[in-house]
Structures are given as C-alpha cells and as structure tokens.
Amino acid sequence: xxxxxxxxxxxxxxxxxxxxxxxxxxxxxxxxxxxxxxxxxxxxxxxxxxxxxxxxxxxxxxxxxxxxxxxxxxxxxxxxxxxxxxxxxxxxxxxxxxxxxxxxxxxxxxxxxxx
Amino acid sequence: xxxxxxxxxxxxxxxxxxxxxxxxxxxxxxxxxxxxxxxxxxxxxxxxxxxxxxxxxxxxxxxxxxxxxxxxxxxxxxxxxxxxxxxxxxxxxxxxxxxxxxxxxxxxxxx
Numbered sequence: 001x002x003x004x005x006x007x008x009x010x011x012x013x014x015x016x017x018x019x020x021x022x023x024x025x026x027x028x029x030x031x032x033x034x035x036x037x038x039x040x041x042x043x044x045x046x047x048x049x050x051x052x053x054x055x056x057x058x059x060x061x062x063x064x065x066x067x068x069x070x071x072x073x074x075x076x077x078x079x080x081x082x083x084x085x086x087x088x089x090x091x092x093x094x095x096x097x098x099x100x101x102x103x104x105x106x107x108x109x110x111x112x113x114x115x
Numbered sequence: 116x117x118x119x120x121x122x123x124x125x126x127x128x129x130x131x132x133x134x135x136x137x138x139x140x141x142x143x144x145x146x147x148x149x150x151x152x153x154x155x156x157x158x159x160x161x162x163x164x165x166x167x168x169x170x171x172x173x174x175x176x177x178x179x180x181x182x183x184x185x186x187x188x189x190x191x192x193x194x195x196x197x198x199x200x201x202x203x204x205x206x207x208x209x210x211x212x213x214x215x216x217x218x219x220x221x222x223x224x225x226x
Binding site for chain 1: 216
C-alpha cells in the first residue's frame with residue numbers, strides 16, 4: 001500500500017500559470033520534505049516541515065511556496081512556473097530522531113512539464 | 116555543500132557482490148551515514164544507515180571505517196533489478212532533520 005502519495009503523477013502547466021502539487025501520507029510522520037529533481041541530477045531539497053515549523057533552503061526561489069494544513073498533507077505551490085521549473089518533484093516523510101527510526105519514505109513524484 | 120564523494124558510475128556482474136564506496140572525510144561525531152537508491156523514474160528508496168558500527172539488513176551491508184571517514188555499501192548478490200543510482204548521505208539528526216543528496220553512483224548490473 002502506498003504510504004506517501006503524490007498527485008498528480010504528471011502535470012502539464014502553462015508558462016506563468018500557478019500550479020499546485022500535492023502530497024499526502026498515511027505514516028503520521030512529523031517531518032515532510034519537498035525536493036526538485038531535474039534530469040540526470042540528484043534530488044535538491046527545496047524546503048521541509050518539522051511539524052508545523054517551515055524550513056526553507058537558502059537557495060530556494062521565492063517562486064516556490066509550501067503549505068502544510070495538517071500532519072497528513074503538504075502542498076507545493078509554484079506561483080509563476082518558468083521553463084526552468086520543469087522537473088520531477090518529490091515529496092518525502094520521516095520521523096524525527098526522538099521518535100525513533102529516521103528513514104525517509106518517498107512518493108513516486110510528480111513530473112511537471114511547463115509549456 | 117557536498118559532504119560525500121562517490122564515484123559517478125560502477126559496473127557489476129549479476130550474482131556478484133557490488134561494493135559501492137563513499138568518502139565522508141569531514142563527518143562529525145553526531146552524523147549518521149545513510150544510503151538510498153533511486154531506480155529510474157521512481158522515488159528514492161531507503162537502504163540502510165549507521166553511525167559507527169557495521170550494519171546489515173535484508174537488502175545490504177554497510178561497512179564504516181574505524182575513523183568514520185569512509186564507508187562501503189555492499190549488495191551481496193547483485194541482480195539486474197539493483198541497477199540504480201545509489202546515494203550516500205551524511206545526516207545530522209538535529210531538530211531540522213535535513214536529508215541532502217550528493218551526486219551518487221550509477222550502478223549498472225549486467226548479465
């Protein structure tokens with residue numbers, strides 16, 4: 001059974017048109033991550049939540065925003081997608097060290113195409 | 116900043132052991148070594164992690180040198196399905212719990 005679910009698997013959006021990617025989890029993990037992965041590159045951390053605390057990476061463009069309304073859901077908003085934002089977007093979850101095992105579970109990703 | 120160094124690619128014959136090295140010479144005392152792999156077009160998958168002792172699970176073994184400056188992931192009997200990019204990650208388990216990927220090793224298992 002899928003534990004980290006990303007919807008949709010494939011998303012096509014127009015240049016400059018806001019788009020939202022979603023991630024849900026059934027693991028009740030308190031840490032959630034968003035990564036961007038471009039072709040033939042390693043996943044790049046955009047930001048992550050530790051419970052409700054939002055942690056932005058210093059080099060994440062302002063064009064990328066995130067929301068976490070509750071433990072189970074997290075959203076990635078791209079306010080004005082450019083051609084350079086075409087990539088696979090990966091969501092992941094983990095527990096924190098205090099809670100025990102800290103392995104991260106990844107979703108299958110959403111492949112974003114910008115036209 | 117990259118905290119790990121891995122060879123960009125390796126080959127391994129099916130059925131043989133695959134030994135994937137990782138250098139993490141600047142690792143600090145509270146940082147763990149994690150290994151993940153990513154099969155084409157899928158999300159990364161956790162393999163194993165360790166602090167200073169060698170670890171083994173159903174997927175692999177992790178050998179960490181005594182000075183903790185390097186480690187080796189061992190897949191004891193590689194199969195074609197083990198063809199993937201393998202990432203060695205050094206991770207400090209502070210409250211922020213970051214997971215930062217390096218460039219990884221592309222392992223090709225051939226028949």
